[in-house]
Amino acid sequence: MNENLQEDWLDARLRDEAAYVDDGGFTAGVVQKLPARRVRHTLRAAILLGVTVVASIIAYLLSGGGWFIAEEVTRFALLPLPVIWLSAAAATVLVMAGSLAAVMSRTGGRLR
């Protein structure tokens, strides 16, 4: 019985020791050191889309209506078949490497 009273007493004194620590500007200091707020995902997507559309319009206007694309496609189609295959393979490898790099950067270097 006396043992229990001693334990209660000790716990009560220990809790007293944990008196409230006044904030005193601590919270403000922490908040000040937080990294700047992230731009929201939807806003970020809208900005990216807008920039892409504007850049496309500018490129279209500056290139005289995009005729160069049709010209380059025609020229590409006239190349020898092995060159076309090689170009396609190189493009595939580049896209895969880019995707892999993007995934690894998102997962901090881990693939699983």
Added chain:
Amino acid sequence: MALTDADLVARVLLDDDHHAFAELVRNHQSSVRGLLRQLVRADVSLADDLAQETFLRAYKNLRSFRGEARFSTWLYRIAYNCFREEARKRKELVGIDEAQLEAEHDPHTTDPALRHDLAHALQLLPLHERTAILLCCQNGLSHDEAARVLEIPLGTVKTNVLRGREKLKRSLAAWDLTKT
């Protein structure tokens, strides 16, 4: 109606709401700073630096908080890790800043002499026993929660609390424990 820790965490994660995080800091700063002050032997400025680091790490790693434990338990764990890293860096931590501690305690709750003796007795405990006592008896964590914070087996926490209590009782034997 006051928001729960879970609500505030959700707001921070969804909208990066700094106000919600400030509310979390406000709610828990006292217990985290109090624990760190006791761990670093009451070097108040070091304890507050560690507490700030604790909250900044908590913000950075908030996505890893799964809500399985209480938010405070998760914070204590970060705080304890900050303390361990600092202790490893410094090897030896500085002495007690008793004057500042005295100034922040409510002088009416307990006899100042008893409080002094208790603080001294606590500082004399080995770190593992002191930490277990602080978490379980002072901050109200269960043995299981303290085991998770300290990353040690449950049985070890129980033993450390038991031994710490015994030593405290011996140190404070001069006080009539059941009447004060």
